[in-house]
Amino acid sequence: MTSSRNLNRFWEWGRKIICVGRNYPDHAKELKNAVPTEPVLFLKPSSAYVTEGSSIMVPFYSHNLHHEVELGVVIGKGGTAIPQNAAMDHVAGYALCLDMTARDVQDECKTKGLPWTLAKAFNTSCPVSEFIPKEKIADPGNVKIWLKVNGQLRQEGNTSQMIFSIPFLISYISEIITLEEGDLILTGTPKGVSSVQEHDELLAGIEGIVSMKFRVDRPQ
Amino acid sequence: MTSSRNLNRFWEWGRKIICVGRNYPDHAKELKNAVPTEPVLFLKPSSAYVTEGSSIMVPFYSHNLHHEVELGVVIGKGGTAIPQNAAMDHVAGYALCLDMTARDVQDECKTKGLPWTLAKAFNTSCPVSEFIPKEKIADPGNVKIWLKVNGQLRQEGNTSQMIFSIPFLISYISEIITLEEGDLILTGTPKGVSSVQEHDELLAGIEGIVSMKFRVDRPQ
Ligand SMILES: [Mg+2]
Ligand SMILES: [Mg+2]
Ligand SMILES: [Mg+2]
Numbered sequence: 001m002t003s004s005r006n007l008n009r010f011w012e013w014g015r016k017i018i019c020v021g022r023n024y025p026d027h028a029k030e031l032k033n034a035v036p037t038e039p040v041l042f043l044k045p046s047s048a049y050v051t052e053g054s055s056i057m058v059p060f061y062s063h064n065l066h067h068e069v070e071l072g073v074v075i076g077k078g079g080t081a082i083p084q085n086a087a088m089d090h091v092a093g094y095a096l097c098l099d100m101t102a103r104d105v106q107d108e109c110k111t112k113g114l115p116w117t118l119a120k121a122f123n124t125s126c127p128v129s130e131f132i133p134k135e136k137i138a139d140p141g142n143v144k145i146w147l148k149v150n151g152q153l154r155q156e157g158n159t160s161q162m163i164f165s166i167p168f169l170i171s172y173i174s175e176i177i178t179l180e181e182g183d184l185i186l187t188g189t190p191k192g193v194s195s196v197q198e199h200d201e202l203l204a205g206i207e208g209i210v211s212m213k214f215r216v217d218r219p220q
Numbered sequence: 221m222t223s224s225r226n227l228n229r230f231w232e233w234g235r236k237i238i239c240v241g242r243n244y245p246d247h248a249k250e251l252k253n254a255v256p257t258e259p260v261l262f263l264k265p266s267s268a269y270v271t272e273g274s275s276i277m278v279p280f281y282s283h284n285l286h287h288e289v290e291l292g293v294v295i296g297k298g299g300t301a302i303p304q305n306a307a308m309d310h311v312a313g314y315a316l317c318l319d320m321t322a323r324d325v326q327d328e329c330k331t332k333g334l335p336w337t338l339a340k341a342f343n344t345s346c347p348v349s350e351f352i353p354k355e356k357i358a359d360p361g362n363v364k365i366w367l368k369v370n371g372q373l374r375q376e377g378n379t380s381q382m383i384f385s386i387p388f389l390i391s392y393i394s395e396i397i398t399l400e401e402g403d404l405i406l407t408g409t410p411k412g413v414s415s416v417q418e419h420d421e422l423l424a425g426i427e428g429i430v431s432m433k434f435r436v437d438r439p440q
Contacts, residue, residue: 015235016265021335042335043263045236047398059396080343110333115241115262120335122396123300176279176342178267 005182007092008131010074011049014182017126018173019044019070019099023188024161027068030191039164039172042116044099044186048126055217058198059122062102065196065216068189069147069155069204071140072097072128073166078180087167090179094137096129096145096206097186098214103195127202128184129212136209140166144207145190149200157190225402227312228351230294231269234402237346238393239264239290239319243408244381247288250411259384259392262336264319264406268346275437278418279342282322285416285436288409289367289375289424291360292317292348293386298400307387310399314357316349316365316426317406318434323415347422348404349432356429360386364427365410369420377410 005013021040022028028035050056058065076092099120106119137143140159147155164172169185196202198218205211225233241260242248248255270276278285296312319340326339357363360379367375384392389405416422418438425431 016267018265040334041337041341043265043337043341045238045263045397047236047400113330113333114260115336115340117261117263118396121261121263123398176338177265178343180267 007074007076007182010131010182010184011046011051011128014046014184015180016183017044017046017048017186018177018183019120019186020164020169020188023163024157024190025163026161026191027189027193030193035163039169041173042120044121044126047123048121050124050127052212052214055124055215056100056127057124058216058218059102060219061118062105064102064104066101066103066193067147067149067154067196067202068099068101068193069145070097070099070186070189071143071145071159071206073185073187074131075179075183076181078178079174080178082171082174082179084167084171087170090170091134093134094132094140095184096204096210096212098127098202098204099186099189100125100127127214129210132210143209145205146207147202147204149194149196149202154194155190155192159187161190162187227294227296227402230351230402230404231266231271231348234266234404235400236403237264237266237268237406238397238403239340239406240384240389240408243383244377244410245383246381246411247409247413250413255383259389261393262340264341264346267343268341270344270347272432272434275344275435276320276347277344278436278438279322280439281338282325284322284324286321286323286413287367287369287374287416287422288319288321288413289365290317290319290406290409291363291365291379291426293405293407294351295399295403296401298398299394300398302391302394302399304387304391307390310390311354313354314352314360315404316424316430316432318347318422318424319406319409320345320347347434349430352430363429365425366427367422367424369414369416369422374414375410375412379407381410382407
């Protein structure tokens with residue numbers, strides 16, 4: 001595969017972030033949601049990206065910002081209606097990601113039947129690690145991801161717990177939404193999501209592969 | 221303003237499509253929604269773009285695809301927290317757009333408190349006209365937009381009926397979601413939305429400025 005763009009900085013030019021909700025049974029349950037029979041999809045805009053060295057900003061309209069640590073899949077070769085058995089050929093690599101969520105706003109959106117945009121798509125709602133080339137993760141369906149807030153372990157899970165596998169998700173999504181090089185798929189979060197406050201420090205990792213650190217701030 | 225990209229083909233490289241729902245009182249009422257006190261925002265991915273010469277495809281999972289004709293605003297100069305009185309300096313031009321909506325799926329999402337992605341973000345859900353340079357529309361707050369299906373007038377409205385003006389929307393959105401060059405804002409639809417079928421022909425226009433034609437198809 002020849003690439004005209006620098007995948008090491010996919011967040012600078014990638015156009016789409018497609019997120020999967022409720023993809024770990026223990027997380028679906030902790031939020032009192034049914035375990036889904038079909039993936040729940042939502043979008044973040046590329047303006048949501050933030051990389052280490054910059055802060056996660058609490059949106060001015062939220063009083064309950066939650067962390068969700070997730071394995072991100074970076075698309076290398078685009079496609080439409082990609083079959084499951086070819087899906088991994090479309091993967092360039094991975095990134096550890098946070099799906100920052102204004103939980104209070106999301107609860108209100110769910111009650112009112114409104115789109116989740118304000119809860120999920122605000123600036124800095126998608127912190128990402130460095131790009132992890134595909135070769136560095138032999139089996140993306142069996143890695144441990146974790147997150148600590150101020151040194152305390154809050155989330156820990158294994159991607160083997162996912163309801164919908166990465167190949168299934170790539171196939172399912174690409175039948176509805178064409179994938180392009182540089183797109184990112186967030187694959188859902190294990191249980192343990194919780195509230196973060198101004199000045200908190202988030203440390204997250206994929207065991208043996210990568211770790212990343214972000215500070216939480218609030219606009220003045 | 222110097223631009224490194226060709227705005228005449230903004231759909232080829234623009235990263236975001238931000239849509240405003242329920243921005244015309246007569247349309248909010250026809251769908252039995254309350255007239256909003258704050259803009260309702262949702263996203264389409266850039267893969268949703270389709271231009272004249274290609275067809276609008278009915279998503280395989282929908283039996284009630286609706287047209288919504290809307291004025292689109294193309295961003296020329298990006299920004300965060302843009303003040304209303306500077307907002308028009310950030311506009312490069314316009315496009316006539318359709319916010320194609322799987323209404324059956326949207327109704328289900330609203331009932332279940334799910335995100336609107338499947339209803340709004342599928343491939344070909346954002347047909348766009350040619351790019352209209354800013355100078356060609358003296359007052360974007362006072363143009364007539366219309367849509368015909370197979371020669372029959374279905375939608376007709378004036379952007380003066382919008383609840384939230386273009387400068388207000390640019391300011392409101394950019395406080396939450398940073399705007400970039402090439403981004404598109406869909407400003408909502410007037411009343412008259414209705415179902416389209418395979419082989420229908422949609423003709424839409426901004427009076428005196430532009431018109432566009434799309435055919436509806438269904439994947440085999
Ligand atoms: Mg959405
Ligand atoms: Mg999530
Ligand atoms: Mg609309």
